[in-house]
Amino acid sequence: MDDLLRTPLFTLHEELGAKMVPFAGYTMPVQYPLGVLKEHLHCRAEAGLFDVSHMGQVILRGADVATWLEHLLPQDVIGLGEGRQRYGFFTNGEGGIYDDLMFANRGDHMFLVVNASCKDDDVRRMKAALEPNISVELLDNRALLALQGPAAEAALATLNPAVADMRFMDVRTVELAGAECWVSRSGYTGEDGYEISVPNEAAEALARALLADTRVEPIGLGARDSLRLEAGLCLYGNDIDNGTTPVEAALTWGIQKVRRAGGAREGKFPGARAILAELADGPARKRVGLAPEGRAPMREGVELFASDTGGEPVGRVTSGAFGPTLGRPMAMGYVPAALSVEGTKLYGDVRGRRMPVQVAKLPFVPANFKR
Amino acid sequence: MKYTEEHEWIREEDGLYVVGITEHASEQLGDVVFVELPEEGSEVVKDEDICVIESVKAASDILAPLDGEIVEVNSAIVDDPGKINEDPLGDAWFFKLKVTDLSPMDDYMDEAAYKKFIG
Secondary structure, eight states, X not given: OTTOBOOTTHHHHHHTTOEEEXXXXXXXXXXXXXXXXXXXHHHHHSEEEEEOTTSEEEEEESTTHHHHHTTTSSSOOTTOOTTEEEEEEEEOTTSOEXXXXXXXXXXXXXXXXXXXXXXXXXXXXXHHHHTTTSEEEEOSSEEEEEEESTTHHHHHHTTOGGGGGOOTTBEEEEEETTEEEEEXXXXXXXXXXXXXXXXXXXHXXXXXXXXXXXXXXXXXXXXXXXXXXXXXXXXBXXXXXXXXOTTTTTOGGGSOGGGSTTSTTOSOSTTHHHHHHHHHHOOSEEXXXXXXXXXXXXXXTOEEESSXXXXXXXXXXXXXXXXXXXXXXXXXXXXXXXXXXXXXXXXXXXXXXXXXXXXXOSOSSOOBOOO | OEEOTTSEEEEXXXXXXXXXXXXXXXXXXXXXXXXXXXXXXXXXXXXXXXXXXXXXXXXXXXXXXXXXXEEEEOTHHXXXXXXXXXXXXXXXXXXXXXXXXOGGGGGSBOHHHHHHHHO
């Protein structure tokens, strides 16, 4: 435990009574005294503050940085306007996913937010591919907070009214609690809200200022997981990884036309051959939403079968939990394309028993973004 | 009232033995979202897994603390698993046992010993 890293909000987490757990090399709050269920519901009803400082914040700088970044992922980076952010994923040579990320055009540089567990590998790969033309800097001097929920706008606007004018996926430099913050109107809960990059030394004061608002409660990783699952969002390492392609993962909406077959900048990203072929022919298996019929959660690792007895597994659950807003269990997993149609009845092996589960539409809870 | 190292409590009531989980256990589990209880009338053996309890975090088994017959289960906690967090020592009992061998009761802890056990 001693070699775990601490975020700049560690002292505040302890003061708030958080239960801390090791996560991606950091000691992070999994829940606060409110508990996972109530934290989840509070975030959907009002606003929740998350410490996501463990995530990697990376600055890419240099001439034609957008063109260079397009070498590493299948997104339209060149077409991303200044002050805008986009979701993307680094692909490997076989079309698998090294990591998923947000990237933002901040004028003279590109700002990336990558997963904590992947950040060192991401930076190593980017340096190998982009230096010396592009400088790659993993920031260690900034924390990252997320403020999510229907009251997020009102709560953050009390610190600076300018944030109310931002739309979904806008990014802007904004002064908050006396510090220069890089704010994006985005998040990973399915709710409207913001992610705020703040200098380490100003992070605690900003968090305290936000928590002073009665609408804002601190939310741990436990509720973050159930919130993102209800929103149908992938967790890297569970739902996507080096062995899953974006087409299998149903992330093709994240591959813009200009990078697809017939587009002006078709292909020329790692794994393009596999991914473009799969886009044309369809994947052999697909990530789908799964709605267990009973009350028993089907968790990560549950094997899926086509019938209630016998046969080999046809797929596997990659994320599963109880959905507090949904009021019932929910899961995601991979199934053969032929069994990926909404309403298809499958069976999940829960403690040796085949329990019925239906292929369901994602997201489980509709998104509430301010477009 | 007696306590097991598996964080279950056992209370005698009109010749039957009522079983539930301790407050400490319910706090450790976090919000409970699913419970599966044994069938009424089933014969159980001490240390056999007879219930499943799932919280927002994970699944755990509940063991039969004594040999006997399940004479009644508390279906209210199946319909509303959150009761287990609200009132683990009262309303959220799990099942009632007609015990055939009471001798393990001597090995179980009293309240003072259990408090010491959980530190």
